[in-house]
Amino acid sequence: MTRDPRFDILFEPVKIGPVVAKNRFYQVPHCNGMGHARPRAHAAMRGVKAEGGWGVVSTEEVEIHPSSDVSPYIEGRVWDDRDLPALTLITDAIHKHGALAAIELAHAGMNAPNLYSREVSIAPSHVASPANYAPAQARGMTKADIAAYRRWHRNAALRARRAGFNIIYVYAGHGLSLAMHFLQSRHNQRTDEYGGSLINRARLLRELIEDTKQAVGADCAVAVRLAVDELRGPCGISADGEGREVVEMLAELPDLWDVNVSDWPNDSKTSRFAAEGYQEEFVRFVKTVTTKPVVGVGRFTSPDTMVSQIRRGVLDLIGAARPSIADPFLPKKIKNGDIDDIRECIGCNVCVTGDYTMTPIRCTQNPTMGEEWRKGWHPEAIPPRSGEDSFLIVGAGPTGLECARLLGRRGYSVHVAEAGEQLGGRVTRESRLPGLAAWARVRDYRLNQLNKMQNVEILRGSRVTANEVLEFGATRVVLATGARWRRDGIGRANARPIPGFDLTRGVLTPDDLLDGMPAAAGPVVVFDDDHYYLGGVLAEKLRSEGHEVTLITPADRVSAWTVNTLEQHAIQRRVLELGIEVLVNRNVAEFDGTRIVLECTFTGRQTTVSAASVVTLTSRLPNEELAESLGAMPESANAAGIVSVTSIGDCWAPSTIAAAVYGGHRYAREFDCPPGDEVAFQRELADPSNT
Ligand SMILES: Cc1cc2nc3c(=O)[nH]c(=O)nc-3n(C[C@H](O)[C@H](O)[C@H](O)COP(=O)(O)O)c2cc1C
Ligand code: SF4
Numbered sequence: 001m002t003r004d005p006r007f008d009i010l011f012e013p014v015k016i017g018p019v020v021a022k023n024r025f026y027q028v029p030h031c032n033g034m035g036h037a038r039p040r041a042h043a044a045m046r047g048v049k050a051e052g053g054w055g056v057v058s059t060e061e062v063e064i065h066p067s068s069d070v071s072p073y074i075e076g077r078v079w080d081d082r083d084l085p086a087l088t089l090i091t092d093a094i095h096k097h098g099a100l101a102a103i104e105l106a107h108a109g110m111n112a113p114n115l116y117s118r119e120v121s122i123a124p125s126h127v128a129s130p131a132n133y134a135p136a137q138a139r140g141m142t143k144a145d146i147a148a149y150r151r152w153h154r155n156a157a158l159r160a161r162r163a164g165f166n167i168i169y170v171y172a173g174h175g176l177s178l179a180m181h182f183l184q185s186r187h188n189q190r191t192d193e194y195g196g197s198l199i200n201r202a203r204l205l206r207e208l209i210e211d212t213k214q215a216v217g218a219d220c221a222v223a224v225r226l227a228v229d230e231l232r233g234p235c236g237i238s239a240d241g242e243g244r245e246v247v248e249m250l251a252e253l254p255d256l257w258d259v260n261v262s263d264w265p266n267d268s269k270t271s272r273f274a275a276e277g278y279q280e281e282f283v284r285f286v287k288t289v290t291t292k293p294v295v296g297v298g299r300f301t302s303p304d305t306m307v308s309q310i311r312r313g314v315l316d317l318i319g320a321a322r323p324s325i326a327d328p329f330l331p332k333k334i335k336n337g338d339i340d341d342i343r344e345c346i347g348c349n350v351c352v353t354g355d356y357t358m359t360p361i362r363c364t365q366n367p368t369m370g371e372e373w374r375k376g377w378h379p380e381a382i383p384p385r386s387g388e389d390s391f392l393i394v395g396a397g398p399t400g401l402e403c404a405r406l407l408g409r410r411g412y413s414v415h416v417a418e419a420g421e422q423l424g425g426r427v428t429r430e431s432r433l434p435g436l437a438a439w440a441r442v443r444d445y446r447l448n449q450l451n452k453m454q455n456v457e458i459l460r461g462s463r464v465t466a467n468e469v470l471e472f473g474a475t476r477v478v479l480a481t482g483a484r485w486r487r488d489g490i491g492r493a494n495a496r497p498i499p500g501f502d503l504t505r506g507v508l509t510p511d512d513l514l515d516g517m518p519a520a521a522g523p524v525v526v527f528d529d530d531h532y533y534l535g536g537v538l539a540e541k542l543r544s545e546g547h548e549v550t551l552i553t554p555a556d557r558v559s560a561w562t563v564n565t566l567e568q569h570a571i572q573r574r575v576l577e578l579g580i581e582v583l584v585n586r587n588v589a590e591f592d593g594t595r596i597v598l599e600c601t602f603t604g605r606q607t608t609v610s611a612a613s614v615v616t617l618t619s620r621l622p623n624e625e626l627a628e629s630l631g632a633m634p635e636s637a638n639a640a641g642i643v644s645v646t647s648i649g650d651c652w653a654p655s656t657i658a659a660a661v662y663g664g665h666r667y668a669r670e671f672d673c674p675p676g677d678e679v680a681f682q683r684e685l686a687d688p689s690n691t
Contacts, residue, residue, distance in 0.1 A: 003337025007303050009310055011335060014055070014293050014317055017221035017255025019166045021055035021100055021317065024310065025331040026295045028258060029104040029169070029225070030321040031060035032361040032370065033354035036077035038684045039086035041360060044373035046101075047093030049324055052379075053331030056317070057094045059087075061106035061171060064156035065149075066117035068107040068178075072358050078105070078156045084163050091164030102167035103160045104225065105153060105212075109178035110138035110187070122149070124181050124188040124195065146194065146204065149178065154211045161216045167256065168216055170208045173225040175263045179205045180227060183237060183246065202246050209253045221255040227262030229282040237262070239282040244289070251290040258295045258319065259283045265566040267297070268321065271347025272435035272533075273570050277305055284314045295319040301326075301344040303334045325351045326365040329380050343379075343445050346438045349565035350658045356564040364442060364658040367402065367665035374681040377669065385411040386672045389643070392417060392474035394464055394626060397425020398657050399649025399664040400480035401446035406668030408449075408456040415474065416456070419463035423447060425482050426650070427657060429514040433537045434544065442657060466629035470640040477637075478667060479627050479647040483620040483654035485509035491529040491618025493554040493587045493601075498616075500591035506613040507591065510534055513541070513615065522612030523548040525596050527588050530617040531560040532656070536571045538615055543578045550581040550609055554601050558582055583609070620654035627651070646671070 002008050011023045027049050034042040049057045062076030063069060077083050087103070094101040110123040113131040121129060121138035122145055129136040141149070157168050172179035181187045182204045188195050194203050205224070212222045228243030230236030237243045247257065260267050261282050269278060277298040286294050295317035300306050309315045323330055326345035333342050343365045351369070354361035360370035368377040391407055393400045396418035407414045422428055424443030431440035450456050469477055487509050489498030501507045506520050513519070524547045528535030536559040539551045551558060558572040575582060586607075589597040595608045627647045630637060637645060649663040670680075 002335045004339075007307060007334050010303065010306055010318065010331075016100075016167060016223070016293055017217065018219060019100055019221050022098060023053070023055040023331060024306075024317045025054045026056040026317040026319045027054045027058055027324045028295065028297055028319040028321050029058040029060050029102070030325070030351075031073070031075050031355045033074055033357070033359045034361065034370070035060060035074040036083065036086060037074045038360065039089050040682075040684055041370065041373040042086075043089035043093040045361070045370065046090050047096060048372050048379065049328045050094045050097035050099035052324075052327070052329035053335060054099055054324060054328075055331075056100045056102055056167060058102035058167070058169075059090060059104055061104050061108070061176070062156075063112070064105050064107050065152040067114060067119040067122055068109070068112045069114045069117040069119065070108050070112050071116035073355060074358050075106070076103070078103075078159050078163075081159065084159060087160070087163035087165075095164065100166040101164060102169060102223065103163075103165040104169040104171050105156045105160065106171045106176075107149060107153070107178040108176055109181045111176050122178070124178075124190055127187065140190070143192070150207055150211055153208055154215045157212045157215045157220075161220050165220060167221045167223050168212055169223045169225055169258070170205065170212055170254070171225050172205050173227045173260060173262060174267060175227065175230065179208055180262070183242070186235070198242055198245055199249070202249055205246070206250055206253065209250065213253075217255075223256040223258055224250070224254040225258040225260070227267075228259050228286065230262045231266050239285060243282075244285055247286055248289050252292060254292060256293050256295065257286055257290060259286050260297050260319075265569060268349060268352060268566055269347075269570075270349050270565065270567050271299070271438035272567065274299075274347075276300060276302060277309070280309070280314055287313055287315070293317060297321065299323060299345055299347055301330070301342060303339060322347070322349075322351060325361065325363050325369055327379070328366070340448055344441045346441045348439065348657075349567065350656065352566055353564040362658055362662070364656070364661060365445065367658075367662040371681070374683075375669075382406060382409045383669075389475045389672075390473070391415065391476050391478060392469060392472050393478045393480055394469070395419075395425065395480035395482060395651070396423040396458060397480060397482050397649065397660065398427050398442050398446075399482075399651075399660040400425070400478070401443065401450065402661045402664030403478055403480060403648065403668050404456050404458075404664075405446050405449050406665055408453040410668065412455065414456040415472070416458045417462040417464045418458065418460050421460050423458065423460070426660075430534070432514075434540050436537065439657070442661065464626070466626060466633065469626070469630060470633070470636055470642070473641070475641055475643050476671065477630065477642055477645045479624075479645065479651055480649045480664065481623040481626060481647075481651040483622045483650040485511050485616070485620050486618055487616060489527070489588065489616055489618055492531075493529045494618065498588050498590060500593065501614070501616060505591060505593040508613055508615045510538060510615065510617055513538060519545075519547060519613040519615065523550065523610055524613045524615060525549075525609060525611040526551045526615045526617070528553040528555075528559070528617050530619070531555050533559055533562060533565075533567070533571070535559060535617045536562075536575055538617070539575055539580050540578060542615070543580050550583060550611070551575060552583045552586050552588065552596075552598060552609070554585065554587045556584050558584070620650070622647070622651045622654060624651055644671070
């Protein structure tokens with residue numbers, strides 16, 4: 001029983017073939033930058049999800065063979081028996097808390113560049129490698145290759161069962177798997193029984209399901225992850241076309257349908273481009289054509305939405321990747337009626353950047369993600385205080401609020417002095433920009449927690465001087481005063497100020513716009529040498545206010561870094577659709593108040609663009625005036641009983657909101673056990689004796 005009977009339905013067990021999930025919370029496959037390379041960290045992360053109440057916890061895509069080597073990306077691996085100890089660590093961690101363990105067996109076909117294994121990539125038909133313009137091709141598979149692939153898949157399923165997995169996936173999703181490549185008519189030009197008609201193109205998927213059921217079906221459920229719509233209209237698989245036909249054809253064959261849209265950026269859409277539940281229109285047909293349980297996704301964080309999905313017969317199981325990353329304890333919180341303690345995913349896809357940069361996963365909302373084993377951080381269990389320190393935190397942005405939340409949870413007495421009347425710092429300001437409203441959850445979750453604490457007090461409208469800090473009486477001072485954008489143009493492309501970049505000529509920073517300062521009437525140039533989301537968002541805002549906007553960037557595309565959050569394509573499309581002119585590979589040489597001189601980054605050839613205002617995003621400067629003042633009076637600080645003054649977050653080194661939250665969290669966890677010169681986390685070292 002849950003505290004709120006409306007949510008009881010979410011905790012009903014669901015039979016999936018020969019196994020039973022204890023509830024309807026299903027952590028769908030998600031990679032994490034740890035995969036096969038960092039198995040202890042990986043297992044600990046999955047274990048925390050199971051502890052948090054997820055009925056099913058899945059791996060990420062797991063390569064079944066060296067010809068599916070997606071290096072340098074770090075996914076799971078079940079190439080041979082030597083991978084079993086690492087996989088068993090994961091299943092043990094999941095089973096310890098009564099959850100089912102699922103493994104997504106994957107062969108990436110043409111998407112596997114095989115850079116480590118040096119195998120030749122395989123595909124339904126000969127095709128150029130889609131990976132990073134690599135000068136390579138995938139070979140069209142012979143019948144013998146197909147037979148071998150089926151054998152590898154079957155062997156991987158048998159191994160997965162030995163490793164203790166309860167649910168074994170056949171993966172035909174995201175356009176990233178061989179089984180899906182065979183389904184896609186544009187990739188499958190075969191003329192034999194595996195090509196041509198849909199029945200033929202689906203033959204391999206059918207055989208894989210049958211092989212897997214035959215191999216392990218008595219003990220393990222066999223799930224299919226299928227992309228039912230590629231959002232390409234009639235040129236691709238669609239929910240009212242071949243996506244539906246495939247499910248109809250194979251309706252009762254698997255034990256579970258896990259259905260979503262493709263490709264990955266469409267599936268993991270950010271909150272800027274899609275609302276919670278956005279996949280419903282594509283997947284709702286599935287339950288009408290099969291009696292097997294259906295899991296689907298859509299950044300589900302609201303228990304009411306989840307209940308509605310079940311009651312309206314859209315889904316049987318609530319699939320979640322990002323909501324389980326932002327709050328591994330989401331199911332338990334719903335069960336216990338702690339709804340306002342849920343740390344809701346903000347849909348920023350910083351979690352995806354771990355995969356893209358081949359480093360352990362991180363999350364804006366959940367700073368413990370990826371640190372469960374490395375640092376022993378748990379998202380809910382926090383060590384109690386170790387002494388009698390009291391804290392003054394200056395600044396109530398994401399860093400200050402997270403630091404206060406954690407210190408408060410540890411039982412310390414904390415005061416937060418915020419210069420302004422509004423809390424949340426850059427999160428509050430940026431969440432007012434087009435498409436970023438959900439980002440305010442970073443502030444709201446923390447304020448909600450802080451409001452419940454007697455030992456934390458927030459002082460608004462309190463711009464403190466160094467002397468006031470000394471007089472305050474806290475033993476530890478934490479400076480979280482944020483950063484401000486530079487106006488002078490110094491950044492990646494320009495090491496020296498850009499001539500004419502000053503306020504008198506109408507050069508504005510993002511801070512000016514966020515403070516409500518209008519751009520001058522007339523055309524506006526946005527100079528984006530920051531390359532994350534803000535340049536594109538501000539261009540969008542200015543365009544919606546009626547300005548003619550030109551976005552200029554030294555990069556080769558708009559918001560270049562958002563490739564790592566899967567948004568770049570959607571951002572550039574939106575910018576172009578809004579009629580914003582885009583000039584890439586251009587640096588700014590100077591601005592005279594009416595004309596901006598540009599330089600091609602390759603040739604140096606100069607051109608000009610008219611501009612009444614320029615909005616410049618190049619780099620930021622930490623707000624470190626208070627730190628400098630306090631640093632200049634160490635004796636007074638000593639005399640005032642201050643043990644430490646520490647700058648954290650953007651006022652130490654400006655970065656992402658995720659890094660700002662992490663900085664606040666880290667200080668609160670570690671101020672009383674600083675690592676000194678030691679490496680601050682556990683590492684998984686290569687063992688030369690292990691071959
Ligand atoms: C960090 C991250 C990694 C992912 N990796 C995989 C993967 O390995 N295999 C897969 O099938 N889907 C993967 N996905 C897609 C998710 O399973 C899911 O379908 C998608 O994120 C939408 O669900 P959500 O809104 O609950 O996040 C990944 C998603 C994220 C955010
Ligand atoms: S990083 Fe962002 S999108 Fe990913 S889980 Fe965390 S809050 Fe959600």
